[in-house]
Amino acid sequence: MSTETFILDCTIRDGGLVNNWDFTPEFVAEMYQALNASGVEYMEVGYKNSPKLLKAESGPWRFLNDDYLKEVIPNKGKTKLSALVDIGRVDENDILPREQSPLDLIRIACYISDVGKGIDLAQKFTDKGYETSLNIMALSHVLEKDLNDALAEINKSSIDIVYIVDSYGSIVPGNIGYLVDLFRKQLPEKKLGVHTHNNMQLALANTLEAVNNGVSFLDSSVFGMGRAAGNCHTELLVTALKNKRYEIRPILEIIEKHMVAIRENWEWGYNIPYALSGILNEHPRVAMAHRASADKDKYIEFYDKLTSPEAVIASTKG
């Protein structure tokens, strides 16, 4: 693999979708030290959405505050910090000039219909000195013509990195090359990234296949902690890339010290409802609700719900 890779660990951000960002500052500080020691290039430390625009009781990693972040991670090493923002939930005035912030990269998550807004927002972040990425969610539900139009616009923008996001864990390795070609063709000047979900246990395989096709930014999370079936596991990725920069030992340490206990209290990873979401190319929210119910192991009921015409109508409404 001759592609230069950048691992972006999103345990705190995507894993926060599992436990409502209930991570202690000590844990986040240790996670930073572990990722830095393991050679991971970026740590996504949460969302930088505005509590004014999104009312929710969540841990501080959902509404990042630069001063607080400096307290938690006072001594940055080589590992850069990133934050994700959602269109309509971020107040651009909350974003300090980069030299005043511990953040290096701001990633913008948006649906295809909001790509124009994403481009405008990215320009503002670029002007403030940040690296930027655009992460188009629900890619597997987007008409290719719409995607091509959007990518053509993105190519003219200030955005540095454009992500192929497998929101529903529905993409198989055999289709990664096709998607990368499609992005590459429209985005000759941009770096590409990939964000996978593990519904069909293909997150690592999809990530490696993306690398083989020249994708350089690779999202992962420690012990796979991320929404629903979770993400590509950082501990697997650092070894599978066979790059001398990466060390697995610091990642094993944080898994042993913290992740096993967190996993006992919070559920993520492979199970049948999440597998079915991936297979059926559906948002995992119905499966997550099913897993949170008393019927969590009633798979046939869930399968029938997901495959009956009525359920399809309900889910597209939601």
Added chain:
Amino acid sequence: MSTETFILDCTIRDGGLVNNWDFTPEFVAEMYQALNASGVEYMEVGYKNSPKLLKAESGPWRFLNDDYLKEVIPNKGKTKLSALVDIGRVDENDILPREQSPLDLIRIACYISDVGKGIDLAQKFTDKGYETSLNIMALSHVLEKDLNDALAEINKSSIDIVYIVDSYGSIVPGNIGYLVDLFRKQLPEKKLGVHTHNNMQLALANTLEAVNNGVSFLDSSVFGMGRAAGNCHTELLVTALKNKRYEIRPILEIIEKHMVAIRENWEWGYNIPYALSGILNEHPRVAMAHRASADKDKYIEFYDKLTSPEAVIASTKG
């Protein structure tokens, strides 16, 4: 995928390595019905080793008896039955002529050094009317020259199917094409199969990549139940192949009815010691012992043990 595929579900056989073959006859009968209804072509119902040659207290699926098997599965459908035998542990006199047995396929597991014995044994099974396969274990520890020599002999034999076996879950999708080419070159007349383990969460991806390269016999197990990290999940494979022959629903039924409860009592699937076995290309026995100990979540201790020179000496002795 234009390759004609044959799924061989080995839940009872490989899963038996997890629970010492503690499956009730009712469960095995239901598993057969489920696999038959789902369109799975083969069910491996256990080992046909001899209790005279291998002293062990195990469920009946380790020492298959044809009469007992006929009682458990009195009405066979389309799904064929297979059994695995180990060189040195099978008494060829236990193998009835095929027309007197419910078994259709006998698979021979052997190390590279025993391939000659495997070929002789296969000839006897062929003469009795069975389909046969040879499964060379620990492939990732075999010198390519030795493998080529062995495959050249196998090509002249009566064996129908030759398996690429990833015993240690250490093979990555990027190397599957290379291995298939190597087998194909020496075995132009044989069908090829693949048996994967999920240590690095690559079992499905490796299986799909094998199919893309023309491999037709695909091992899997329901809910992934198999030794250590387990196998390619049957419920994922039947959908990922996108073949109209296969149905996921009967597999979901048996998972809901039985596998969740079995999983509560017995451990298999992804965890850090099994991941490290795969990453380091080691037999999982050390990891399995670690998981059975009080120190099961001490990953650093395990990692250091596996990577220290002393541990390597101990493990090659074992």
